[in-house]
Amino acid sequence: MHRKRTVRTLSIAETDCGTCPSGGRCWGELRVPIENVRGRRAAVLERGELLLRQGESTGTVYLVVNGCLILRENLANGTQRVAGLGMPGDLVGLEGYAHGRHAYTAQAATEVSVCRLNVAAPGSGQSSAALLERLLLKYAMQLERTAAPWSGLPALERVAAFIENYASRAQVRRATEGLFSLPLTRADIGSYLGLAPETVVRALGQLSEEGRLSVRGRTVRLSEAVEPASASPAA
Amino acid sequence: MHRKRTVRTLSIAETDCGTCPSGGRCWGELRVPIENVRGRRAAVLERGELLLRQGESTGTVYLVVNGCLILRENLANGTQRVAGLGMPGDLVGLEGYAHGRHAYTAQAATEVSVCRLNVAAPGSGQSSAALLERLLLKYAMQLERTAAPWSGLPALERVAAFIENYASRAQVRRATEGLFSLPLTRADIGSYLGLAPETVVRALGQLSEEGRLSVRGRTVRLSEAVEPASASPAA
DNA sequence: CGGCCACTTGAAAACCTTCAACCTATGTGG
DNA sequence: CCACATAGGTTGAAGGTTTTCAAGTGGCCG
Secondary structure, eight states: OOOOOOOOOOOEEEEETTTOTTTTGGGOSOSSOOOSOEEEEEOOBOTTOEEEOTTOOOOOOEEEEESOEEEEEEOTTSOEEEEEEEOTTOEEOHHHHHHSSOSSEEEESSOBEEEEEOOOOTTSOOSSOHHHHHHHHHHHHHHHHHSOTTSSOOHHHHHHHHHHHHHHHTTOSTTTTTEEEOOSOHHHHHHHHTOOHHHHHHHHHHHHHTTSEEEETTEEEEOSOOOOOOSOOOO | OOOOOOOOOOOEEEEETTTSTTTTGGGOSOSSOOOSOEEEEEOOBOTTOEEEOTTOOOOOOEEEEESOEEEEEEOTTSOEEEEEEEOTTOEEOHHHHHHSSOSSEEEESSOBEEEEEOOOOTTSOOSSOHHHHHHHHHHHHHHHHHSOTTSSOOHHHHHHHHHHHHHHHTTOSTTTTTEEEOOSOHHHHHHHHTOOHHHHHHHHHHHHHTTSEEEETTEEEEOSOOOOOOSOOOO
């Protein structure tokens, strides 16, 4: 194909959401009038162009005005998946803002116009309130976690990912040496992961057999961090 | 069972995150010191207690300090699913804040302690910046959408839900009478939904046959809102 | 002790993926 | 203007995984 990989230095103009032709529609059905929010309106991206790339370290946050962005994520095992869409009104680039590094590549699926938002860099304390930054950061992290990384995976991996994820969010490890108690029933886990309870049972059993963890009832012990799995040059 | 459905009026005390025993750990690995954030520390919820209920219309936002909350969602068809977990550092109750109505019921899976945050009601413009509110609202909506509603569904329903979701986010309907162009390949849709491209093809075909929509290539027309499917007394 | 709930296990059925072939539209070069 | 190349789309059949159904175990509490 001949997809243009350029991120043109888009023609940019100061805009005030109050006077923007979209009439604040991008901000959704809010009950509050748009007044003080200002953005930099960037011109249209053509189909195939990239707005940002995974790994890039810009803190720019964009608001999608029109069109559709595909958010593609390169997985550690070399495969790729579509992690989400950027639709009118969505904010894109928050992981870059929160972590200084974009979690996915955003490619225009149609013609897309975006606004670059004027958000102070995290930690600078310059923006209207320090609280704002803080909540933004929180949210970005939460969002990222919610975008379930176990979407297309087989049941075994889904359960494994869930356990790992739970352990990390529960801040296990340091304190308890990987031994902890899972406060969910098999049915709850299944409901969360989109699996039948029986499948959760069998997956846990198999993970036990494989030595990736040990389970007895709701007590789980994680095996040593067997997590690298990254820069392997396999196909 | 004998689960206590009470939300006790918890013993509440003003706290400053800077002097809290958790030492700001709830806020995660942030690069900025916690100074101005204040919360109201609520006492511990016992296992089984509810922090908030789906449909309730309070605008309270909580920060989980310790423990694990299960977020349960009652679906329109009468079934229930686990929509997520509330773990230490997570914000809970933002849908209530954003829409004035909680999207799920939060039940304590372990002993849980939370802080009630002092966030001004949306629209009041009282908080440190109007921008703050706005970003919060945006985020809450985005979060909610990201928590893919098609998690455990069969392929057919997943594709149907995706199309509906796309159409609504693309703000179709009004303008185009349900006729629009899907800017994704079958492979992209599959990758997003965790399905094989062939499965997407077949699902679209079947949805067409069933009259729920019509597809030709990337052109889609939604049928009349055939969405009620709610209060049917079927088993 | 009996009941309930969570958990476990096995076998059959349903579903989805994979593999392979073929079709269609679009754009390129002759 | 046509032939060809390519990416996307479609269809069929085989195989694997997950769900469903059914039965049985174990622990906790009244």
